[in-house]
Structures are given as C-alpha cells and as structure tokens.
Amino acid sequence: MMKICSCQFEVEAGQPAKNLEKILSFIKEAKKNNADIIIFPEMAVPGYFIGDTWDSSSFLRDCEYCGQKIIAAADGIAIIFGNVAVDWHKRNRDGRQRKYNALFVAQNKQLLSAENSVYPFAIKTLHPNYREFDDSRYFYSTAMLATELKKDVRELIKPFTLFIKGKPLVIGCILCEDGWNDDYPISPIDILCADKKTDIIFNISASPYTLGKNHKRHRVFSRHAQMNNVPLVYVNKVGIQNNGKTIYTFDGSSTVYAADGSIADYAMPYQETARYIEFPLKKEVAQNLASDIEKDDIACIYKALTYGIGKFLQKIHMKKVVIGISGGIDSAVAAALYSRIISPENILLVNMPSVYNSSTTKDLARELAENLGCAYAVVPIQESVDYTIRQFTETKIHHASSDIPEQLKITSFTAENIQARDRSARVLAGLAAAIGAGFTCNANKAETSVGYSTLYGDQSGFLAALADLWKYQIYGLALYLNKEIYKKDVIPQAVIDIVPSAELSADQNVDEGRGDPIKYPYHDYLFRSFVERWDKATPEDILLWYENGSLEEKLGCRPGLVKEYFTDPTDFINDLEHWWNLFSGMAVAKRIQAPPILAVSRRAYGFDQREAQNTPYYTRRYREVRQHFIGK
Incomplete structure (x- = not known):
C-alpha cells in the first residue's frame, strides 16, 4: 500500500517564486504525512495564462530555477509537477525559443525519463487552440516533435517507472487536454495503456471553470479509466487567471477515478487542499460521489462569481466599490453579490435619478441598500444633463457644413446617451475616485451581445462581473441569493417582478409596463x-x-x-x-x-x-x- 498526495492549490499566474514557496510547503507537509508520491497541477510553477511573458528568457530561467528547487526536494518522496521546459538550443517554427508545456517526475533528487525519451520530462501532446486556449502560439507539442524527429508520435508517449518501497510502479503521465481526445486522431491514455502494464494514470491540469464542464469531464475520464481498467488521478488548480479581456476561475474539483470508472475521491471546488489517497484503492473507498457534484447550475454560478470577484479584487488591491443601483434586477444582483464578498461598509450604492426615473424604482433602490446595510447616496442627474444639452445646443460651430450644422439639435436618443454617460463617467467615476474605490459595470450578456449600452457610460467600470450571464440567469441568481444565501428577500420581490427598463425616456416608463426593447x-x-x-x-x-x-x-x-x-x-x-x-x-x-x-x-x-x-x-x-x- 502506498500513499499519494494530490495537491489542489492556488497557482498565481506569472509568479513562479510565490508558487515555488507553496509547492515546497506542500512537499514538506506530505513528507510528514508519509506520502510516497505528491502531484501538482499543470504549469504549477509559472501559471498558465500569462500572455507573451512566455517570450521572456529571463522569466523562463526563473521557472527553470524553481524547477531545480522542486527536484532537490524529491528526497524520500516522488514529485510530479507541471512547469515550462526550455530547449535553449532549438527554436520554434516562428523563430522563438523552443518551449514545452511539460510534466516532470522527480525522485531521489533527480529527474526521471520515460523509456527512449528525448527529454527528461513528458510533453503535452494535444494542444488546445480553441476558446481561451492558445497553446501552439507558445509551445511545441509531442506531435510536432515527432514530425521533426521523423518518428511515430506513439514512440514518444511512454510511461515512467517509479520505485516505491522497493517495488516498481508504472505511471502514465498526461497533461490536461491529453485526456480530452475525442476529436483528436490519437488518445495518449490509450497509447500509455496499450501494453496493459500501466498501473495508474496521472492527469495534471490547468482547466478553467465552465458551467457544466465537470459533468462532461466525469463522463470522459470515467470512460478512460473503465476502458483501460486503470485508476486515473486528475489534479487541477484553483485561483483566477486572465488573458486580458476575459477572467477565468479555476475551480480545482480534483478527482480520483477507480478502474471501474467510479469516483473514488473528490476535492471540493475553489478550495486549496492536499488529498491523501491510498493505492491500490480499497473497494469500500471507490464509491460514486457524482451525485454530490454540481447539483445546481445557479449554485455553481454563484460560487464561480463570488470566488472570481473576490480574487480579482485581491489581485488589483481594491477594497472599496461603488455600484450604481437603478431599482432594476441587474444592479440589485450586483450589489447583493459584492455585499457577500466585501463588507457592506466598503460598498457605496448610488441611485442617480433623472425625470424619467419613477418613484417605484427609486424606492426599490433605497430598500435594497437598507436591506444590504450598505452606504447609500442619491445623486440626481437632471440638472447636469440639462446643462450639457443646453451647452451643446447653444454652442456655435464654426466652419459648419450640411453634415455638421452651425447649431446642433439633440435628439431623444442622444439625450439618453448623455444621461448614461453622466451617470458613469461623471458621477460613479468621480465618487469612486473620491473614496479610493472602483465602480462596477452591471451589464448582462444579452445587453453586451447587441450593444444595448452606452460607450463610456453604463458599459464602463473596472469589471463586468455579470456580462457572461443571460437575463434568465440573472433572475435565477436573484432568487438564489434571497433563498439560499441571505435567507430573506434582500432583493425586493418587486425588483424581480418589475419590467426591465433603462428608464432613459418616457417610452421606458416602468409604471406603464414599458421597458427595454429586448x-x-x-x-x-x-x-x-x-x-x-x-x-x-x-x-x-x-x-x-x-x-x-x-x-x-x-x-x-x-x-x-x-x-x-x-x-x-x-x-x-x-x-x-x-x-x-x-x-x-x-x-x-x-x-x-x-x-x-x-x-x-x-x-x-x-x-x-x-x-x-x-x-x-x-x-x-x-x-x-x-x-x-x-x-x-
């Protein structure tokens, strides 16, 4: 019997020194607990989404240094970890330094090599280049290396052999996408298990959270384990990473699959944890835990949002937030979410009425603020909007033309945009600066899809936390917040019932049932x-x-x-x-x-x-x- 430690931890993108410190701490603890093997996620040293930082040789050398420190810690324990591997003597096809997304196996303070391996590490074979992934921009794959060496790719996909308590253990090592092979011409897992000698498969991953993704992974990985009659250990990271315009949460959800495909162990999402697994797996341990995993979509969305927002605020060192609240559903959900992440005394809720805002929505905004216990302000905008419109219409334009007249006429549509910009670019931005805060963007995905928002107006803010949620998900989240999180109607029922409206003109009068064109x-x-x-x-x-x-x-x-x-x-x-x-x-x-x-x-x-x-x-x-x- 041997003990395996699976480390699900927060990997900070672009911070190899910090990640190394955590990794060494986990190794020290695992040694105290008499673990024989410890496994860390894909790219555990550098992080995954770091953009063109991958093209910095000095950064790569730091990653190599951290890798050497981890190898030196492989004394009395075998360590499996993800890091970038660099071949300083070769170039990628674009002329940049040759890099591999690699898995390292260290034992007795040395790196191990698979049979007939070109390098003392395993290379990621299947490179995702869809959605948020862009692996082939930076890394050389096993398939590309096989073509370069004029070999069959199967010759380069081989297991490692560890010696645990004097006995050999044949381990198949793959990285993330290598387990998601349905649409690829080869299956790394099947290749590793072809001779039936592989004792266990380790999949180290950097897999961002997507709603419903874990259900699919359980189906795919359970099938792999069952078809090859071999246990499979999946180790994922937690934390957040981004590629500039999109922020992703990593939920962990590290899982052990028994040889019959059942789930033998499962790490709860968004938690740093070291799980200890006895191998071979005991029959009574291999029980199906899938019924406890992702039972409810809205609950999963709530976890992802609160975790992601909280981590993002920490990363940018923001402790205070200003939220414009209209009495509508989107801003109400935003306020209720932020109030669970940072203390209400660090949140300023602001209602900014014009002549088009009804007493209904103004009262609902005040009620929401009182329910949440947040600071609240009313900053009317009609006077400044009227001033802006008057300033434009009274301004004489020199060298006028048929296309740009000497005197401007402000249409109702333009007046709507002026209101939206006044609220965000003037009021919210100014208040945020005054108290040392940031202000939020409360747009949902439907509005974002068709641009039902104003540039430099309600589309502004430091983070659009709700912009990947459709309106029906916003409503579902509001009900969930009331029922499951706050256990009371902090979001007034009338906010949920009222017609969605921007209230920017008389044609959007909520008391008359008029609202958004969507x-x-x-x-x-x-x-x-x-x-x-x-x-x-x-x-x-x-x-x-x-x-x-x-x-x-x-x-x-x-x-x-x-x-x-x-x-x-x-x-x-x-x-x-x-x-x-x-x-x-x-x-x-x-x-x-x-x-x-x-x-x-x-x-x-x-x-x-x-x-x-x-x-x-x-x-x-x-x-x-x-x-x-x-x-x-």
Missing part, C-alpha cells in the same frame, strides 16, 4: 445561439428553423413565444435583422472597449469569443428564404 424570454436564447453554439447560428439558420417550425426547440426557449411576439414573417425578419446588424456591427466595437468579463459560460466575450470588426453578412441561402417570405 424581449428577454426570446432574445436571450436567440443571442445565445449567435455566441455559444459550437456551430454558431446565423440568420440563415434562424430563418430556416422558423420556416420548418423548429425554432423554439433549436433555441431552447419556451414554445409559443414566436407567435406571441411576432405577428407575421415580416415582423419576425425585421426583428432578426435589427439585432443581427447590431450584434455583428457596432456591438463588436463596444465589446472590444468593454471592461474585463468574468467567464462562466462555454463562450464568454473577450479572448474566448474572438471577434473582428466586420460588417454584418447575410448568406445566399438566407436571402433566398427571406425573399420567399416577404418578396424583397
């Missing part, structure tokens, strides 16, 4: 199909589904909504083209300038959803079907 029960799902489907939907797909009567089923929205919202095909097509033009037009420019977004979905805006500023495009087939419906 019909969220339908448009949430329409916009989601533009973004989150692996095969992204276009107007052609939407119109064909509309034609054959399968639209609601394909989108996943409530049956009957299309007939409820649209009187005829012309009405439906006009709506579709309006939002598609915004989604693929001006909204792209707005998203590029938006604050960083905290990712929870399978496709978050920012680096995950990579966009170019192209004009809207309609396919040939769409134009044909459109003509069939409306004749033009």
Whole structure:
C-alpha cells in the first residue's frame, strides 16, 4: 500500500517564486504525512495564462530555477509537477525559443525519463487552440516533435517507472487536454495503456471553470479509466487567471477515478487542499460521489462569481466599490453579490435619478441598500444633463457644413446617451475616485451581445462581473441569493417582478409596463445561439428553423413565444435583422472597449469569443428564404 498526495492549490499566474514557496510547503507537509508520491497541477510553477511573458528568457530561467528547487526536494518522496521546459538550443517554427508545456517526475533528487525519451520530462501532446486556449502560439507539442524527429508520435508517449518501497510502479503521465481526445486522431491514455502494464494514470491540469464542464469531464475520464481498467488521478488548480479581456476561475474539483470508472475521491471546488489517497484503492473507498457534484447550475454560478470577484479584487488591491443601483434586477444582483464578498461598509450604492426615473424604482433602490446595510447616496442627474444639452445646443460651430450644422439639435436618443454617460463617467467615476474605490459595470450578456449600452457610460467600470450571464440567469441568481444565501428577500420581490427598463425616456416608463426593447424570454436564447453554439447560428439558420417550425426547440426557449411576439414573417425578419446588424456591427466595437468579463459560460466575450470588426453578412441561402417570405 502506498500513499499519494494530490495537491489542489492556488497557482498565481506569472509568479513562479510565490508558487515555488507553496509547492515546497506542500512537499514538506506530505513528507510528514508519509506520502510516497505528491502531484501538482499543470504549469504549477509559472501559471498558465500569462500572455507573451512566455517570450521572456529571463522569466523562463526563473521557472527553470524553481524547477531545480522542486527536484532537490524529491528526497524520500516522488514529485510530479507541471512547469515550462526550455530547449535553449532549438527554436520554434516562428523563430522563438523552443518551449514545452511539460510534466516532470522527480525522485531521489533527480529527474526521471520515460523509456527512449528525448527529454527528461513528458510533453503535452494535444494542444488546445480553441476558446481561451492558445497553446501552439507558445509551445511545441509531442506531435510536432515527432514530425521533426521523423518518428511515430506513439514512440514518444511512454510511461515512467517509479520505485516505491522497493517495488516498481508504472505511471502514465498526461497533461490536461491529453485526456480530452475525442476529436483528436490519437488518445495518449490509450497509447500509455496499450501494453496493459500501466498501473495508474496521472492527469495534471490547468482547466478553467465552465458551467457544466465537470459533468462532461466525469463522463470522459470515467470512460478512460473503465476502458483501460486503470485508476486515473486528475489534479487541477484553483485561483483566477486572465488573458486580458476575459477572467477565468479555476475551480480545482480534483478527482480520483477507480478502474471501474467510479469516483473514488473528490476535492471540493475553489478550495486549496492536499488529498491523501491510498493505492491500490480499497473497494469500500471507490464509491460514486457524482451525485454530490454540481447539483445546481445557479449554485455553481454563484460560487464561480463570488470566488472570481473576490480574487480579482485581491489581485488589483481594491477594497472599496461603488455600484450604481437603478431599482432594476441587474444592479440589485450586483450589489447583493459584492455585499457577500466585501463588507457592506466598503460598498457605496448610488441611485442617480433623472425625470424619467419613477418613484417605484427609486424606492426599490433605497430598500435594497437598507436591506444590504450598505452606504447609500442619491445623486440626481437632471440638472447636469440639462446643462450639457443646453451647452451643446447653444454652442456655435464654426466652419459648419450640411453634415455638421452651425447649431446642433439633440435628439431623444442622444439625450439618453448623455444621461448614461453622466451617470458613469461623471458621477460613479468621480465618487469612486473620491473614496479610493472602483465602480462596477452591471451589464448582462444579452445587453453586451447587441450593444444595448452606452460607450463610456453604463458599459464602463473596472469589471463586468455579470456580462457572461443571460437575463434568465440573472433572475435565477436573484432568487438564489434571497433563498439560499441571505435567507430573506434582500432583493425586493418587486425588483424581480418589475419590467426591465433603462428608464432613459418616457417610452421606458416602468409604471406603464414599458421597458427595454429586448424581449428577454426570446432574445436571450436567440443571442445565445449567435455566441455559444459550437456551430454558431446565423440568420440563415434562424430563418430556416422558423420556416420548418423548429425554432423554439433549436433555441431552447419556451414554445409559443414566436407567435406571441411576432405577428407575421415580416415582423419576425425585421426583428432578426435589427439585432443581427447590431450584434455583428457596432456591438463588436463596444465589446472590444468593454471592461474585463468574468467567464462562466462555454463562450464568454473577450479572448474566448474572438471577434473582428466586420460588417454584418447575410448568406445566399438566407436571402433566398427571406425573399420567399416577404418578396424583397
């Protein structure tokens, strides 16, 4: 019987010295607990998402130094860890320094090599280059190395042999994506287990959280263990990392799969922990724990958001926050979330009414602040908005033309934008500066999708924590916060019931049931199909589904909504083209300038959803079907 220690810990991106300190502390503790093997996550030394810092030779040398310190600690214990490996004598295909995303196995203060290995480490074989990943930009893969050496890639994927208590233990070592091989031509796990001599598989990972991802991993990894009749130990990191425009949480959820595919051990998400596993696994230990994992989507979203926001605030050393609250659902959920992360006395909630804000929403904003116990201020904006409009209309423009007249006329649409900018760029930004805080962006994903926001206005802020949540998820989160977190209605029920509205004009009077132009029960799902489907939907797909009567089923929205919202095909097509033009037009420019977004979905805006500023495009087939419906 041997003892294996699985270390799920917070890896700080771009901070190898800090990570080394933690790793050595875990090793010291594992030795005290008589562990035979200790395993750390992928890129445990440098972190994973560090951008073009990978091109700094001095940084790489620091990572190598830290690796040597870990190897030197492999005395009386075998250590498996992830780090960058550098071949200083070779270059990548782009001329940059040759680097590998590598797994190191150290024992008796020395690195071990697999059979016939080119290097004393295992190399990541399958490089993800989708969503937030960009591995091939920086690293050389096993497949690329095999081509260079004119070898079959299978020759380079070999197990390591450890000697534990004088007995050999054959271990298969893979990195993250190597276990997600369904759409790749090879399976590293199957190659390692082909001769039936491998005793156990270790997968070290740097796998960001995505809603529902753990369920899929359990299916995939359980199948691997069962098909190869070998236990599989998955070790993931916790913490947050980012690639500039998108912030990702790493939930850990490290898991041990028994040879029959059942879950033998599971580390709770977002917790630093060292789990000790006895190997071979005892039958009574190998019990299915999957029923306790990710029972509720909204609960998982709540955990990801609170963890991600809290860690982000720590990273940027921000202790105080200003939140604009309107009496609507988005700002109410933002306020309730932040109040669980930092103390209410460090939160300033601000209501900024104009003549268009009803007493209903103003009262609800005050009630929310009282329920949360946060500081609260009312800063009316009508006087400053009127002054701005008057200043513009009274300003004479010199060298005027037919396109730019001598006297400006401010339209109602422009006046709406002036209000939005006054609230954020003047009031919230000014108050935040006055108290040494940052102010939040409360936009949801539907608004972000079609640019239903104002540049330098309500799209401003240091973090868009809700911008990867659809409106229906915002409502679900509000109910969850009341019922499960606060155990009372801190978000007033009237906030949940009231029609969503920006209250920027008389046409958005909530007391008269007027609100946003976005019909969220339908448009949430329409916009989601533009973004989150692996095969992204276009107007052609939407119109064909509309034609054959399968639209609601394909989108996943409530049956009957299309007939409820649209009187005829012309009405439906006009709506579709309006939002598609915004989604693929001006909204792209707005998203590029938006604050960083905290990712929870399978496709978050920012680096995950990579966009170019192209004009809207309609396919040939769409134009044909459109003509069939409306004749033009």
